[in-house]
Amino acid sequence: MKLHEFQTKQLLSDFGLKSPEWGVAITPEQAEEIAVGLDAKSFVVKGQVHGFRRKLSDAYLVYSPTEVKKAAGDLLQRKIADDGGVKANSVRRVMVEAGVIAERAISLSLFIDPAVRGIVLSAQNCDAAGNVAAFGQAGVQQLTLGTGHTFPEYDVMLFAARLAIPDNARNAFSTLTHGLMRAFVELDASRIEIDPLAIMPDGELLALSAVLTIDDNAMFRHPSLFALRADDEREINAQSYRLNYVSLDGDIGVAANGAGLGLATIDMVRAAKGRPANFMDIRTSASSVEIARGFAMILDNPKVRSLLINIHGGGMQPCDKVVEGLGIAMRRTGRSLPTVVRLAGNNAHAARARLEDFGCRIVDCADMWSAAEHAVAEARQ
Amino acid sequence: MSILVNRQTRVICQGMTGRAGTQQTATMMKYGTNVVAGVTPGKGGQRHLDLPIFDTVAEAVQQTRANASMIFAPPMQAAAAMIEAIEAEVPLVVTLTEHVPVLDMVRVCHALKGSQTRLVGPNSEGILAPGICKLGVIATGNARPGGIGVVSRSASLTSEVIAQLSAAGLGISTSVGVGGDLVHGLSMKDCVELFLADPETEGIVLIGEVGGTEEQYVADLIRQKKPRIPIVALVVGCHAPSERRAGNTGALLVHGRDTAAAKIAALGRAGVIIAESPHLVGATMSAALRGQKDQKQPRAALG
Numbered sequence: 001m002k003l004h005e006f007q008t009k010q011l012l013s014d015f016g017l018k019s020p021e022w023g024v025a026i027t028p029e030q031a032e033e034i035a036v037g038l039d040a041k042s043f044v045v046k047g048q049v050h051g052f053r054r055k056l057s058d059a060y061l062v063y064s065p066t067e068v069k070k071a072a073g074d075l076l077q078r079k080i081a082d083d084g085g086v087k088a089n090s091v092r093r094v095m096v097e098a099g100v101i102a103e104r105a106i107s108l109s110l111f112i113d114p115a116v117r118g119i120v121l122s123a124q125n126c127d128a129a130g131n132v133a134a135f136g137q138a139g140v141q142q143l144t145l146g147t148g149h150t151f152p153e154y155d156v157m158l159f160a161a162r163l164a165i166p167d168n169a170r171n172a173f174s175t176l177t178h179g180l181m182r183a184f185v186e187l188d189a190s191r192i193e194i195d196p197l198a199i200m201p202d203g204e205l206l207a208l209s210a211v212l213t214i215d216d217n218a219m220f221r222h223p224s225l226f227a228l229r230a231d232d233e234r235e236i237n238a239q240s241y242r243l244n245y246v247s248l249d250g251d252i253g254v255a256a257n258g259a260g261l262g263l264a265t266i267d268m269v270r271a272a273k274g275r276p277a278n279f280m281d282i283r284t285s286a287s288s289v290e291i292a293r294g295f296a297m298i299l300d301n302p303k304v305r306s307l308l309i310n311i312h313g314g315g316m317q318p319c320d321k322v323v324e325g326l327g328i329a330m331r332r333t334g335r336s337l338p339t340v341v342r343l344a345g346n347n348a349h350a351a352r353a354r355l356e357d358f359g360c361r362i363v364d365c366a367d368m369w370s371a372a373e374h375a376v377a378e379a380r381q
Numbered sequence: 382m383s384i385l386v387n388r389q390t391r392v393i394c395q396g397m398t399g400r401a402g403t404q405q406t407a408t409m410m411k412y413g414t415n416v417v418a419g420v421t422p423g424k425g426g427q428r429h430l431d432l433p434i435f436d437t438v439a440e441a442v443q444q445t446r447a448n449a450s451m452i453f454a455p456p457m458q459a460a461a462a463m464i465e466a467i468e469a470e471v472p473l474v475v476t477l478t479e480h481v482p483v484l485d486m487v488r489v490c491h492a493l494k495g496s497q498t499r500l501v502g503p504n505s506e507g508i509l510a511p512g513i514c515k516l517g518v519i520a521t522g523n524a525r526p527g528g529i530g531v532v533s534r535s536a537s538l539t540s541e542v543i544a545q546l547s548a549a550g551l552g553i554s555t556s557v558g559v560g561g562d563l564v565h566g567l568s569m570k571d572c573v574e575l576f577l578a579d580p581e582t583e584g585i586v587l588i589g590e591v592g593g594t595e596e597q598y599v600a601d602l603i604r605q606k607k608p609r610i611p612i613v614a615l616v617v618g619c620h621a622p623s624e625r626r627a628g629n630t631g632a633l634l635v636h637g638r639d640t641a642a643a644k645i646a647a648l649g650r651a652g653v654i655i656a657e658s659p660h661l662v663g664a665t666m667s668a669a670l671r672g673q674k675d676q677k678q679p680r681a682a683l684g
Contacts, residue, residue, distance in 0.1 A: 112483055114563050114593050117490040147491045188484055218482035220457055259561060260535020260590055263618040264659035267641075270620040271658065279621075283479070284518070284536075285401075312540045314506070314520040316401070345520055345540055368541075369660045 001214040004048045006095045007228050008212040011187065016179030017194070019207045022097040024048070031072030034096040035065035042099030044208075045071040047078060047091035061099060068096055100206060102198035106163060109193040110145070110184050118146040119184055121177060123163055126196055145181050168203030176205055187225075188218030242286040243294040250275025252379045253298035253337070256310045257282045257317045265310045268368055274376030277304045284316035291325025292332065299333045306338045308375035310368055313345035323351040327358055336360035338378040342371035382582070383510035383555045384530065384575040385473060385499070386449065388415075390514050393441045393471075395420045395462045396453030398429050405453070405477075405518050406430055412515045417445040438469040449473040451507070451516055459503060460485035467498045474566075475516050476502035486564040493566065500566025506536030506558040519556065527552015528583030529666060530576035532569050534561040534595070538588050538617065538659070545663025546586070551670075554582050561590060570598040577608050584611045584666055587653070591618030591641040600647040607652070611669035615656040616644045 003011070009019045023034035035043050045068055046059045058078075060071035072094045079090050105126050113120040121143045143159045145151050153174065160173045180192055193211040200206060214225060238245030244259060252269055254276045256262035262281040269276050278301070280294055298304055309326065313319035323343075330336050340363040343351050355362050363378070365371035392409075396402045397419030407430055410416050418433050418441045425436030435441035438450060450471045454462040459478040466474045467489070481503040493500055501508065507517010511524040519536070523544040529551050533539040536558055543553060557572050559565060569587065576582045589596040596616060603612060618641040649655050654669050656662040 112487065112563060114595075117487055117564050119487070147487050185484060188482055190483060215483050217456060217480040218484065221482070256537065258535060258537020260533075260539075260588065260617055261537035261541060263535075263590060263621050264538060264541075264615075266621065267617055267619045268659060276620075312520075312537055312544070314518065314536065314540050316405070316518050344544060345522065367660045369658055 008210040015183035020098040028069045028073035032069035035068035038098045040098035044097045047075040048093040105196035107195035190215045241290040241293045242283045244281040246279040251305045253304040253307045268372035272372045272376045288324040292328035295329030306378035318347035319351035320347040340375040386514040393447040402453035452476040456480045479504040502560040504560040523547045525552045531556035532572040533588035549663035549667040569595045587614040589616040596644040600651040603651040
């Protein structure tokens with residue numbers, strides 16, 4: 001689960017992360033009001049989109065509340081792509097932050113490194129715009145923080161020295177490192193990024209931007225965070241239906257059982273010069289009603305021109321259950337599309353027999369490649 | 382020869398009394414796997430599927446001499462179940478549970494250090510040695526015994542690849558699902574090492590995905606060992622949405638080493654044969670084995 005920057009800063013402030021003063025607005029007038037309230041000479045206005053990574057083009061540095069209003073008005077009309085660049089979301093909120101003049105900046109991130117099976121802190125010197133800059137030794141520095149219990153103070157101090165963090169900021173850096181580590185474990189984060197982290201002349205550390213991703217699998221431990229979710233509505237719905245759903249921008253609806261088979265299907269559609277509209281992987285635990293909800297999401301998308309269903313029925317998810325779900329979705333939405341199926345494994349025969357009753361055009365393919373080619377051809381018609 | 386499991390494998394199932402546990406344990410027993418007991422805290426002393434149920438793994442191991450455990454616990458209890466099995470020194474633990482929180486796995490792997498246990502999974506479809514032992518939920522319909530080892534991060538693609546191998550007239554020695562989660566037990570590289578140490582394995586199929594760096598370590602191993610048997614790899618996710626989690630792939634792109642293209646390049650440089658498309662894995666292995674035979678025969682004539 002990804003959060004807005006302001007949500008991240010709010011959550012991490014409980015763990016000792018400091019930021020310049022800020023407020024959140026949904027109208028240009030509110031933004032102006034916030035700016036008046038901030039005692040600052042300059043202001044940064046940033047559009048809030050989930051998973052947003054700071055890009056200079058999506059933020060404004062301005063010098064008066066009137067300019068803040070204008071910048072907010074501009075951002076609130078815009079669409080900003082998330083960091084995968086997959087799709088653009090409308091900006092519904094802006095964050096207005098007091099501008100600061102930093103001595104220097106570093107970029108800081110915590111993530112799980114599968115090779116060490118532990119949490120790693122990675123840092124690099126950068127300038128205030130996020131570009132790599134050399135202070136002391138250049139390059140990315142990494143410190144393994146391990147399993148989430150304790151790590152030696154000495155290591156952190158050595159790490160700070162390698163980054164050439166000024167003496168007056170070293171204690172703040174150590175406190176911040178411990179706080180972020182605690183946040184990582186207590187919030188079940190899969191990634192925390194503070195980029196840039198400003199080092200102020202007085203040794204204070206201020207987060208100018210922050211990204212926090214929470215492990216979706218651990219959300220059961222954090223019921224209070226559910227309220228902060230505001231991702232793509234389709235993707236949230238899909239999660240509650242035991243489906244992995246990712247919106248893409250093409251015209252072929254793709255469903256497979258299993259992430260690997262789903263990724264393979266997407267690769268083949270692209271190899272056949274087609275464009276998938278989504279990635280949908282049906283989990284083994286999904287019921288036919290839940291599968292139906294997934295298909296309904298695909299059918300609801302007016303851009304979709306053909307359906308490609310690639311199922312290798314296993315012990316827990318036989319083919320006929322998936323086809324049953326498709327049937328329910330077609331009845332419920334009243335929309336049918338040319339449907340290309342590749343059915344193999346458990347109950348494939350039963351599933352084929354069911355398909356004949358659906359009243360849509362079905363192309364039954366023996367292997368994945370011909371199914372991908374047919375789906376692309378159907379979408380072009 | 383099979384790896385990890387054999388005819389002496391005696392299996393307990395943690396979470397056997399649940400719906401999925403019941404169904405899959407029954408399927409496994411029907412296949413011939415020697416399941417000896419179930420473990421469900423609070424249900425000790427009961428019988429289920431005509432097998433004894435114990436409260437703890439330690440008790441079950443002591444009473445039944447079990448040497449493998451299969452875990453069907455729900456995500457929030459999976460880590461505790463794995464740690465219990467590790468502490469009871471079960472030599473082989475296979476976790477089928479999907480959606481285990483990654484920090485829980487960090488703790489489990491910490492418990493694993495220096496232990497006697499080999500952990501497969503989580504989010505694994507299990508281990509299948511056709512005709513000998515099925516430990517998990519993997520489909521068996523198409524699988525027949527033979528000399529090909531399969532190591533996979535994807536359950537659905539494993540079924541597909543096994544079907545392709547069968548269609549090409551090839552059998553499986555063992556198929557191991559290491560699981561697609563970011564942090565997990567046995568690695569692809571560990572499995573490849575086990576297969577390379579087995580004189581009867583004639584070829585290895587690797588099924589990889591975008592995300593993580595496992596395939597890179599396999600590439601390093603193969604470059605060092607230069608095995609004589611053909612190794613065929615399929616890596617999917619070339620067109621996966623970047624920086625997005627696609628299902629179980631844990632596809633957090635960190636350094637660029639974990640893109641499907643980077644993995645394909647690394648494996649290719651190491652001498653692994655890359656299957657050009659997901660539907661060509663069986664045919665590719667079949668061609669590789671034929672090619673190898675053709676090369677061997679003149680040498681045999683000289684010898």
